[in-house]
Amino acid sequence: MFPADLDAPKFLADARAALAQSRVQLERFLALPADASFQQVIESFDAIGRPLDRVRGAIGLASQVHPLEGVRDVSNEFTVELSTYYSELSLNRAVYERLARLDPAQAASPLEARLLRNTLRDFRRSGVDRDDATRERIQKLNDELTLLGIEFDSNIAKDTRSITIGDGHAGLKGLPADYLAAHPQNERGEVVITTDGPDYHPFMSYAQRGDLRRELYRASVSRATPRNIEVLQGMLEKRHELATLLGYRSWAEYVTEDKMIASAGNAVAFVERTAAAARTRLGAELADMLAMARRDEPSAAILHDWQKSYLIERIKSERLNFDSTAVRPYLAYGAVRDGVLATTAALFSLEFRRNDSEARWHDSVECYDVLDGGKHVARFYLDMHPRPQKYKHGAMFDLSVGVDDGIPKAALVCNFPRPTATDPGLLQHSDVETFFHEFGHLMHHLFGGRQRFLAFSGIATEWDFVEAPSQMYEEWAWDTGVLQRFARHHETGEPIPEELVARMRAAKEYGKGLQVATQMYYAALALELHDRDPRGLDTTERMVALKARFLPFPHEEGTAFQASFGHLNGYSAIYYTYMWSLVIAKDLFSRFEGDLMNRQVAASYRRSILSAGGTKDAAELTRDFLGRDYSTAPFEAWLNRG
């Protein structure tokens, strides 16, 4: 891909040269003769983006993982140039008008007709066909929304709150030894606990002192208040104005239109239906939780937010006798990596061959060539261990669809422990799940690869379908047969015991009702705030009212969770997409259930869904694979199982 000693100025110059080539293609498109054929016009339009295939993903990856600051800086610089270019293109009236003049009846195939239809739809959704004054207002609203979004996120990121525990470690009863070691008492004998994830989640799950959990919970759901209440109001008002300018009733209506779910009404109905499906299970879990709470406080009549995680953990450890650390000795990094690769290769009848001659940006990065029937068809990179200045989460970065050489490329970036001569690099089981999840995205991109049109290449599918292949592939991390292929004790070589996997699965199953209800409350809130004229709206009042419909925990007066609900920026109204993708994933998985290594089903899945890229609507892809329309039944069966 690129080496560790990459020359930053040259990297930037190459990227700019590709952008210049794209501009040349744009000029060629605009200079097409008036009598150019339908095919000439759409081919020429598609060619505008092709020179950028080589650099777009490389720049995106470099900005997140390259060890040299100079390379990350020029990558960020070019990212801004590229996004300005795409934004100008989406509002380029001459390009739009040239395409709008085409006669759809001249399309030689459904694919050509689809390209024209989707392209014109996207142009219209950007407002290209509006008069000059309106387009100016749209541009201004977009700019303002970008700034408000940055402020919303940064107010959350910089507002870490904390509680001070006066009696020090005595207040941390129930927390494991490594947590205590990481939180020493200060000279006054106090301990400070923050609202950051690594502090917060263990505390809410294990701290025995309910009063302290309540204090920390209140601190967490007060983050970014009061400022973000105002920022959110501004975002809602500007989005609403933008949506109505573009001819939509609300922002929720606008943002769902090009998704699988297709309308705000469908999304609301999905949320209601899913919450209803979880109700029985939720009721049973709440009864368990109340019974557990009454052991400490016999007169307890209601449950609170700050009790949830703690009570669920206690029920799990008592009933299921499961300790997640018991799994780690079976999950040494090297064995897991080889296992995920071997499982995927066997499933799709591929060969992954390590390639040590390709340039890599760090000595821990590996490159693999994908061979299909002996033919080199794709390439991927694994950048799996943490280091300073590297991206902190797990993600698949698509690098190219293979315009230049026909070889699609991608990189997995994760942060798993790195093995050394003395340390096997033991993973958590959640890391193994993440590995399979990201590998699901990876195979989607590599198989989706280069289609006839760039617009349909790679993972060019609806936003609310994108997580379905990855969420489905997580199932492989929970299957005894699959795990026993590679999860062996790093000292004894013994395969992971079946009964340990069974207890691990049971622990995962418990609490599903509460999880689904909580997710649907978030989804409903995101939709509700965006499906109306927000002038005069009291978002706290709406939040409290909606929560009461989905969850039985009373509102903590004086808090305002929506101010730190970060997805209200990036996802706006469409938080539902996570659960929607999961519903589809459970349905797709129903064909594999009971035989996860079935190559025939895998071949059909690859052909119908992964290799199709964006050439069809996601609903049609799932129909091709399932032989019927998608159904929520497998999801509901999963919800009520166990």
Ligand SMILES: [Zn+2]
């Ligand atoms: Zn994902």
